Amino acid sequence: MVSAKTLLLAGLVAVASAAPAARASCGSTQTATPTLPVTGAATELPAPPANLTLKKIAVGHGIQNYSCPTADSSAPTQLGALAVLYDVTSLYPGTPKTGINETAWTALSTTILWSQPLPLNLVNEKAASPGTPSQPNVLPEASYGADTSDPFPRGTDLQLSPSMTLKFLGHHFFDISGTPTFDLSAASLKGSVVKTGAANAPAGADKGILNTGAVAWLQLSDSGKGLSSGISMVYRVITAGGAAQACSTSGAGQGSVPYTAFYWFYD
Numbered sequence: 428m429v430s431a432k433t434l435l436l437a438g439l440v441a442v443a444s445a446a447p448a449a450r451a452s453c454g455s456t457q458t459a460t461p462t463l464p465v466t467g468a469a470t471e472l473p474a475p476p477a478n479l480t481l482k483k484i485a486v487g488h489g490i491q492n493y494s495c496p497t498a499d500s501s502a503p504t505q506l507g508a509l510a511v512l513y514d515v516t517s518l519y520p521g522t523p524k525t526g527i528n529e530t531a532w533t534a535l536s537t538t539i540l541w542s543q544p545l546p547l548n549l550v551n552e553k554a555a556s557p558g559t560p561s562q563p564n565v566l567p568e569a570s571y572g573a574d575t576s577d578p579f580p581r582g583t584d585l586q587l588s589p590s591m592t593l594k595f596l597g598h599h600f601f602d603i604s605g606t607p608t609f610d611l612s613a614a615s616l617k618g619s620v621v622k623t624g625a626a627n628a629p630a631g632a633d634k635g636i637l638n639t640g641a642v643a644w645l646q647l648s649d650s651g652k653g654l655s656s657g658i659s660m661v662y663r664v665i666t667a668g669g670a671a672q673a674c675s676t677s678g679a680g681q682g683s684v685p686y687t688a689f690y691w692f693y694d
């Protein structure tokens with residue numbers, strides 16, 4: 428596994444010069460057959476069933492929410508997550524004309540985490556900037572929260588470099604019953620899911636702005652609540668940041684940790 432720092436540097440280079448990468452793949456006649464990276468994590472995730480079709484690949488950028496009962500050695504519990512989803516399907520390496528190279532592709536989550544402000548209606552605007560890996564914008568966990576009633580700004584595309592625009596795809600949130608939900612409004616797809624597989628992120632994964640570590644890679648399957656439409660399975664892979672601080676560090680109460688991740692959507 429390449430170290431987070433290497434990926435980050437590769438990613439920043441990719442941002443600075445995405446155009447040559449896209450052009451370089453123009454001559455390629457290879458058709459993209461995206462392969463989900465189920466084996467990069469510390470343990471293997473179950474592969475997607477052969478009868479499922481890949482619908483979209485997104486990078487999500489947002490926060491993971493946690494709560495600590497008390498400021499001691501107790502473990503934080505997850506409350507939810509909020510993220511904006513950007514469509515990266517066409518950037519998959521080998522895609523004619525639009526595919527980027529493998530290094531830049533794999534680095535996308537790290538690149539976005541460190542080069543973009545948090546795309547949420549934050550309670551504290553000072554929490555938007557990631558800072559830099561050598562000088563991260565470290566604030567108390569409670570500072571990264573979004574507006575409870577109106578967490579998302581109007582959906583806008585992400586201009587990652589002068590020549591690379593990531594289309595706004597939708598939102599990730601936990602619904603009123605606490606079920607992880609993906610509303611891919613721009614593609615009229617929806618997934619209401621439960622966790623069916625988890626694998627710790629690799630040791631070299633980007634530990635994020637609070638240096639807490641990367642959240643696990645996951646397999647998520649339809650919740651059976653009849654709320655999904657065109658999505659029956661979701662994988663979260665190549666995560667960056669998002670892991671909770673120890674309760675002894677964050678203190679009691681709610682807190683949020685910035686993260687990015689790839690999401691692969693199947694039906």
Ligand SMILES: *[C@@H]1O[C@H](CO)[C@@H](O)[C@H](O)[C@H]1NC(C)=O
Pocket residue numbers: 440441442444445446447448449528529530531
């Ligand atoms: C991948 O693309 C980036 C961005 O265009 C470029 O800087 C880098 O050299 C490329 N890497 C490889 C291995 O081709």
Ligand SMILES: *[C@@H]1O[C@H](CO)[C@@H](O)[C@H](O)[C@H]1NC(C)=O
Pocket residue numbers: 476478479694
């Ligand atoms: C795929 O196969 C599984 C059984 O292996 C079945 O439960 C599921 O409904 C199938 N999905 C589709 C989309 O055909």
Ligand SMILES: *[C@@H]1O[C@H](CO)[C@@H](O)[C@H](O)[C@H]1NC(C)=O
Pocket residue numbers: 492493506507508509550568569570571572573574575576578600601681682683
């Ligand atoms: C997450 O927690 C923050 C406080 O850190 C809060 O502003 C936000 O509304 C919460 N969102 C969810 C989905 O729990």
